[in-house]
Amino acid sequence: MRGFAHVVRAEVFKVLRKRRTYVLAGLWWGLLPALVLFVGRLVHVNFGGTFVDESGGIALVVQEIASPYGIARIALIGPAYVSPTFYMIVVALLAALLIGEERGHAMWKTVLVAQPQRFPVMAGKVSVAMLALGVLMLGAATSGALFGALGTTFLPTTWAGDWTGLAWLYALQWAFCLAAVLFAFLMVFLFKNIALGVVTVFFLPGLLEGLYTLYRATVGFEPVNRLNVLFQALRLQQRLEAIPQYFFTSNLYAPARSPVADLVRAVNTGGGEIPQDALGQLLGAGITLPHAAAVMAGYAVVFGILLFWRFARHDVE
Amino acid sequence: MDHAIAATSLTKRYGRVAAVDDVSFEIAPGEIVGFLGPNGAGKTTTLRMLAGLIRPSRGEGHVLGQRVPGNSLRDVGTMIEEPSFYPYLSGRDNLRHAALLHGGVEPGRIDAMLAFVKMEAAAGKRVRAYSQGMRQRLALARALLWRPRVLLLDEPANGLDPVGIAEIRENLRAVAREGVTVLVSSHILAEIEKLVDRILAIEKGRLVFDGPLERLLARAEALAYRYVLRATDVEALERVLREAGLAPERAGDLVAVEVDAERADALVSDLVQAGVRITEARRESDDLEDAYLRLVQADARPA
Numbered sequence: 259m260r261g262f263a264h265v266v267r268a269e270v271f272k273v274l275r276k277r278r279t280y281v282l283a284g285l286w287w288g289l290l291p292a293l294v295l296f297v298g299r300l301v302h303v304n305f306g307g308t309f310v311d312e313s314g315g316i317a318l319v320v321q322e323i324a325s326p327y328g329i330a331r332i333a334l335i336g337p338a339y340v341s342p343t344f345y346m347i348v349v350a351l352l353a354a355l356l357i358g359e360e361r362g363h364a365m366w367k368t369v370l371v372a373q374p375q376r377f378p379v380m381a382g383k384v385s386v387a388m389l390a391l392g393v394l395m396l397g398a399a400t401s402g403a404l405f406g407a408l409g410t411t412f413l414p415t416t417w418a419g420d421w422t423g424l425a426w427l428y429a430l431q432w433a434f435c436l437a438a439v440l441f442a443f444l445m446v447f448l449f450k451n452i453a454l455g456v457v458t459v460f461f462l463p464g465l466l467e468g469l470y471t472l473y474r475a476t477v478g479f480e481p482v483n484r485l486n487v488l489f490q491a492l493r494l495q496q497r498l499e500a501i502p503q504y505f506f507t508s509n510l511y512a513p514a515r516s517p518v519a520d521l522v523r524a525v526n527t528g529g530g531e532i533p534q535d536a537l538g539q540l541l542g543a544g545i546t547l548p549h550a551a552a553v554m555a556g557y558a559v560v561f562g563i564l565l566f567w568r569f570a571r572h573d574v575e
Numbered sequence: 576m577d578h579a580i581a582a583t584s585l586t587k588r589y590g591r592v593a594a595v596d597d598v599s600f601e602i603a604p605g606e607i608v609g610f611l612g613p614n615g616a617g618k619t620t621t622l623r624m625l626a627g628l629i630r631p632s633r634g635e636g637h638v639l640g641q642r643v644p645g646n647s648l649r650d651v652g653t654m655i656e657e658p659s660f661y662p663y664l665s666g667r668d669n670l671r672h673a674a675l676l677h678g679g680v681e682p683g684r685i686d687a688m689l690a691f692v693k694m695e696a697a698a699g700k701r702v703r704a705y706s707q708g709m710r711q712r713l714a715l716a717r718a719l720l721w722r723p724r725v726l727l728l729d730e731p732a733n734g735l736d737p738v739g740i741a742e743i744r745e746n747l748r749a750v751a752r753e754g755v756t757v758l759v760s761s762h763i764l765a766e767i768e769k770l771v772d773r774i775l776a777i778e779k780g781r782l783v784f785d786g787p788l789e790r791l792l793a794r795a796e797a798l799a800y801r802y803v804l805r806a807t808d809v810e811a812l813e814r815v816l817r818e819a820g821l822a823p824e825r826a827g828d829l830v831a832v833e834v835d836a837e838r839a840d841a842l843v844s845d846l847v848q849a850g851v852r853i854t855e856a857r858r859e860s861d862d863l864e865d866a867y868l869r870l871v872q873a874d875a876r877p878a
Contacts, residue, residue, distance in 0.1 A: 260678060268675035275664060364659035367628055368717070372677040374627050374648035574628035 261375050265382025266389075269356060273390050278351055286344070286398045290336060291329045291405035298324020302413055317414045322521060326406030327419025331517055333402040334395075334428055338514035342460040345435060345511070346442075348394060350459040352387040353442035358452035366574045380443075380569050387439045392432050399428055430513035430547065437554045438510055440561035447568065463506040470501060503545065504553050512550035577640075579604040579725050579756035580625060584634030587620050594620045596780040597634070602758060602773075604724075607751045609771035609788075610760035611867055617780040618760040619656055622727050625758075626653050638725055649677065652723035654731050658714030662703035666694060666713050669702055670720060677721045688716035692746060708739040715746055726750065728759040732766050744770055776867060791867070800839040804830045804846075805855035815849045831859075 306316045337344030360366045446455035580602040587595040595617040612618045623629045625636045627644030641647035660669045674680035689698045692712040732740040761767050776784035806812040816823040823832045
């Protein structure tokens, strides 16, 4: 246990001295909420009181996106939508710092002499990555609320919102990211080239999911070839068609994407129905939080076992 | 605990190639032992196994009475191959990180070690700006940070100029005076000769010598002697030596030649009988390098 605590202290020391930590914090804590506030201001100034605002919906839109609650919520949602997602960028950069650099700077031989028990070393590094991610997310929520508070001075916004629900979603999203951290650590550890490891973290899940989708779209699971006959014989067809429910990326961002439906509904000032099919992917359709939690726990167990097993047997050359 | 370091049939194979093959030795607490061998002989692989960095294919290593890898490695300081650091951290911060990682390093120890290796002035600079010599000295400071009872040093003077080599040697002597057990590998034999009492020599993964320095020198001398000769007719001297099956090396009017121990006593008289007028004959004493090379060439087996 003392070894674990020593590793955590040492790695925190290192993370705090790395410039990229502050760049990530600056983007998430400063740039994102400032941009959202700016957009809220633009919407308010340009559309408030115009023909678009006949039903008085603009004030509601501004409240949903630029209030303290609104910005804090977008700081959770937004990073799950760019590609590669900001969550994955953070996780990959932490993996590069905490795992990749040990190989890149030939530091494993130093680390593993100062702290020869390998399990506490890896457990400490995973914990520090989760701690750093947690601090970044907490800071994003706090700065979002603070920027929103600033906005209340010149926008028709209030502090209203489901803060408890939002805090729960933040906590869930943070917990779900454990699987992503373990996956990123594993990839960066397995690849001798850090950049290749990071690229793999960004694109491998998407690539595998894309290949599945392509296969399903072009060949499908009808018995048109021997492989599919085998699938049918084994009654695997239904299970194979359900695979997207278990995709890494669909489930990873379930907490962050779950408030999007509310947000879209709120800003849909026209009052028409939201086309569920078109927005299905955007809204993370068909994936409930308990299901996603179970799937991500499974991924975390698999990636964790592989990572710790591989690290324990690794020869430091 | 009888031995600070012990290797028992230590073997590391990479496929069919044995990088280290059945190496066994024991080092008593407080001993300073030189680990000799040419590049690729298996020195670094042996040290890595003793430091718990790679797993032996067979055999085992013990440090301070415990099997490696184990908690006793927390009492070990190492410098293995090129010294490595986080280049974006200063020298002081690199030591601080290592101290945090290990734990239990007393306050003031970092400054004391920086002073010991004469690195106080540069301690605040980022390591990426350090010269090779500065990195070597900082690596030694880090190896000593938690007051290790055993030091495993792999080529600690690699890439250093003569002043740097002398400084590292002095530092190691000071450490040894405190009773630290040191196993130091090098292929710069002069560096070892002035530091250690006992030699382990490894060649092609196998231990070819284990004993005191004097015994290595004596053993090498028993294999062959090196003579330096001067004659009135140098060409004739060279010709006679070649006819005798020897390999003379000429340098100006001097000729150097290596002779088997059993033929050495008769060398000069044989030359005189062959009509060569010898004006000077000198037998050179071996230094460690000569002795080691002779040992390796003779493909000697463990003593």
